[in-house]
Amino acid sequence: xxxxxxxxxxxxxxxxxxxxxxxxxxxxxxxxxxxxxxxxxxxxxxxxxxxxxxxxxxxxxxxxxxxxxxxxxxxxxxxxxxxxxxxxxxxxxxxxxxxxxxxxxxxxxxxxxxxxxxxxxxxxxxxxxxxxxxxxxxxxxxxxxxxxxxxxxxxxxxxxxxxxxxxxxxxxxxxxxxxxxxxxxxxxxxxxxxxxxxxxxxxxxxxxxxxxxxxxxxxxxxxxxxxxxxxxxxx
Amino acid sequence: xxxxxxxxxxxxxxxxxxxxxxxxxxxxxxxxxxxxxxxxxxxxxxxxxxxxxxxxxxxxxxxxxxxxxxxxxxxxxxxxxxxxxxxxxxxxxxxxxxxxxxxxxxxxxxxxxxxxxxxxxxxxxxxxxxxxxxxxxxxxxxxxxxxxxxxxxxxxxxxxxxxxxxxxxxxxxxxxxxxxxxxxxxxxxxxxxxxxxxxxxxxxxxxxxxxxxxxxxxxxxxxxxxxxxxxxxxxxxxxxxxxxxxxxxxxxxxxxxxxxxxxxxxxxxxxxxxxxxxxxxxxxxxxxxxxxxxxxxxxxxxxxxxxxxxxxxxxxxxxxxxxxxxxxxxxxxxxxxxxxxxxxxxxxxxxxxxxxxxxxxxxxxxxxxxxxxxxxxxxxxxxxxxxxxxxxxxxxxxxxxxxxxxxxx
Ligand SMILES: Nc1ncnc2c1ncn2[C@@H]1O[C@H](COP(=O)(O)OP(=O)(O)O)[C@@H](O)[C@H]1O
Ligand SMILES: [Mg+2]
Numbered sequence: 001x002x003x004x005x006x007x008x009x010x011x012x013x014x015x016x017x018x019x020x021x022x023x024x025x026x027x028x029x030x031x032x033x034x035x036x037x038x039x040x041x042x043x044x045x046x047x048x049x050x051x052x053x054x055x056x057x058x059x060x061x062x063x064x065x066x067x068x069x070x071x072x073x074x075x076x077x078x079x080x081x082x083x084x085x086x087x088x089x090x091x092x093x094x095x096x097x098x099x100x101x102x103x104x105x106x107x108x109x110x111x112x113x114x115x116x117x118x119x120x121x122x123x124x125x126x127x128x129x130x131x132x133x134x135x136x137x138x139x140x141x142x143x144x145x146x147x148x149x150x151x152x153x154x155x156x157x158x159x160x161x162x163x164x165x166x167x168x169x170x171x172x173x174x175x176x177x178x179x180x181x182x183x184x185x186x187x188x189x190x191x192x193x194x195x196x197x198x199x200x201x202x203x204x205x206x207x208x209x210x211x212x213x214x215x216x217x218x219x220x221x222x223x224x225x226x227x228x229x230x231x232x233x234x235x
Numbered sequence: 236x237x238x239x240x241x242x243x244x245x246x247x248x249x250x251x252x253x254x255x256x257x258x259x260x261x262x263x264x265x266x267x268x269x270x271x272x273x274x275x276x277x278x279x280x281x282x283x284x285x286x287x288x289x290x291x292x293x294x295x296x297x298x299x300x301x302x303x304x305x306x307x308x309x310x311x312x313x314x315x316x317x318x319x320x321x322x323x324x325x326x327x328x329x330x331x332x333x334x335x336x337x338x339x340x341x342x343x344x345x346x347x348x349x350x351x352x353x354x355x356x357x358x359x360x361x362x363x364x365x366x367x368x369x370x371x372x373x374x375x376x377x378x379x380x381x382x383x384x385x386x387x388x389x390x391x392x393x394x395x396x397x398x399x400x401x402x403x404x405x406x407x408x409x410x411x412x413x414x415x416x417x418x419x420x421x422x423x424x425x426x427x428x429x430x431x432x433x434x435x436x437x438x439x440x441x442x443x444x445x446x447x448x449x450x451x452x453x454x455x456x457x458x459x460x461x462x463x464x465x466x467x468x469x470x471x472x473x474x475x476x477x478x479x480x481x482x483x484x485x486x487x488x489x490x491x492x493x494x495x496x497x498x499x500x501x502x503x504x505x506x507x508x509x510x511x512x513x514x515x516x517x518x519x520x521x522x523x524x525x526x527x528x529x530x531x532x533x534x535x536x537x538x539x540x541x542x543x544x545x546x547x548x549x550x551x552x553x554x555x556x557x558x559x560x561x562x563x564x565x566x567x568x569x570x571x572x573x574x575x576x577x578x579x580x581x582x583x584x585x586x587x588x589x590x591x592x593x594x595x596x597x598x599x600x601x602x603x604x605x606x607x608x609x610x611x612x613x614x615x616x617x618x619x620x621x622x623x624x625x626x627x628x629x630x631x632x633x634x635x636x637x638x639x640x641x642x643x644x
Contacts, residue, residue: 092559
């Protein structure tokens with residue numbers, strides 16, 4: 001059974017008289033432990049798709065199922081099924097998001113940043129610390145856990161973000177241009193980490209502009225004008 | 236939601252913006268300070284008035300020519316009244332059926348007491364009292380005896396010394412039976428009073444008590460000064476009736492006409508406190524108005540600062556939401572931050588207010604007061620302000636769309 005099913009997804013922005021179709025009928029299925037990269041020109045709808053998969057955004061219409069749960073369903077009036085709070089819980093339990101701009105909270109230590117999903121998940125303190133530390137060890141940052149983001153390099157910050165994304169054992173890890181702000185050496189370190197996560201059994205969807213990075217995945221989806229242009233599975 | 240996390244976030248945010256937080260707090264501090272300060276000061280005065288009246292036990296009331304608390308400029312009205320004299324007092328006594336003890340007294344300040352070569356400073360007080368005065372004024376002796384009816388009838392030259400006066404004049408000698416001199420007249424010491432402490436910062440032990448009749452011989456005619464009468468009724472249930480009897484009989488003796496006011500003032504501890512409260516009501520109301528204005532202004536300040544905070548931290552809110560924070564998590568976070576901000580201001584205001592209010596206690600040597608009730612009211616008011624003025628910014632934060640918030644620059 002697919003982990004993720006998107007059926008005829010539209011995301012339409014109405015700006016005055018102009019209608020922007022960020023997603024214009026997208027169908028995707030992703031299996032458990034797949035490693036998918038999404039490519040496409042700027043403005044083709046990659047981030048919009050990631051945000052909908054990550055339950056940060058809701059489609060204008062279309063159906064979305066994640067891990068057997070109906071998150072959005074095509075009904076007559078096109079309204080969503082999951083409530084705000086339900087979406088928050090799904091983001092907390094099922095999704096690990098890695099952003100291009102890291103999005104760490106600047107006043108907190110690396111450890112506290114990694115703890116945040118567990119705090120909102122109601123994990124007791126002792127277990128929380130243990131899991132956050134383990135996640136930081138996994139990204140080889142155990143020795144920096146009491147540092148704040150501005151005391152870390154870009155690569156180290158993205159590692160903290162990776163640790164934060166994996167700390168809650170999500171069903172799926174979403175990375176929207178995770179290496180977009182990094183030099184090529186650091187990019188490859190981060191990508192090695194992500195490859196490892198895949199090898200350990202995680203499902204990964206990755207947006208990138210770079211072919212060599214996209215080639216690491218088993219499947220490359222090309223987007224164009226809010227639609228899936230090409231969808232190549234490697235054997 | 237995790238309160239430690241909320242607290243941590245609020246603390247970090249306040250630390251991050253120390254000056255801004257301080258300025259915002261100032262309004263709360265001033266508002267709370269003004270109300271607590273005034274209320275504390277009034278409590279200090281009230282406490283002091285109550286302490287002062289403890290000499291008069293429960294079940295006691297006084298009659299005087301002048302009111303104890305004089306608010307208007309009716310001085311002439313009171314001054315022109317006939318004195319309360321010893322003759323009136325003696326005519327009154329046999330008519331009273333309910334009162335247990337009735338006494339009369341008069342006072343003289345700035346006297347010097349001498350014993351052999353020893354002398355006090357000129358700060359001693361002479362009290363001329365009738366017998367039974369110990370019952371109406373809770374006087375007790377460490378040594379010797381009280382002024383008796385016979386002392387009063389014979390105008391004997393006897394005194395009871397206050398403990399301070401006794402200490403100065405008689406260090407290692409038993410004072411009882413010794414003769415002291417006041418204004419060249421000899422008096423035999425028959426008792427030494429128990430230490431009574433201070434009242435309104437004045438010693439109550441620098442005294443000599445003598446029979447009122449003896450006092451008249453040297454310090455004014457029996458009808459020349461106006462005396463204080465003091466009455467005590469042991470049975471609480473008969474108090475009102477007993478007081479009314481005194482007033483009625485005294486009106487008859489003094490010839491007060493029907494329909495006219497009493498030509499004297501009768502008051503109890505309770506009526507004094509009432510009068511005091513009436514006097515301070517205006518001050519209380521003024522303080523409450525000033526405080527309300529200050530608190531309203533500070534509430535608006537808090538709302539403003541919280542709105543700024545929310546917009547500055549839009550991205551943070553987006554990140555938290557993307558990690559699974561629910562609306563109410565964000566709502567609580569910002570409500571709590573507003574709450575901490577105001578409560579800090581409130582606590583500082585309360586502390587300063589209590590210190591400020593007690594300055595009067597320190598200056599006038601009155602007892603220190605901690606007004607628990609006002610401290611709690613202050614904290615409740617602060618919570619109310621935080622709730623009212625913090626809820627809109629917090630609601631705004633909670634309602635942010637995660638994507639928009641994450642994209643915010
Ligand atoms: N909030 C928005 N309001 C209006 N248009 C938007 C909004 N977000 C995205 N878009 C539009 O949707 C399209 C797809 O955007 P996006 O998914 O960010 O593209 P990509 O990530 O592939 O560069 C773009 O044309 C963009 O301008
Ligand atoms: Mg994008």
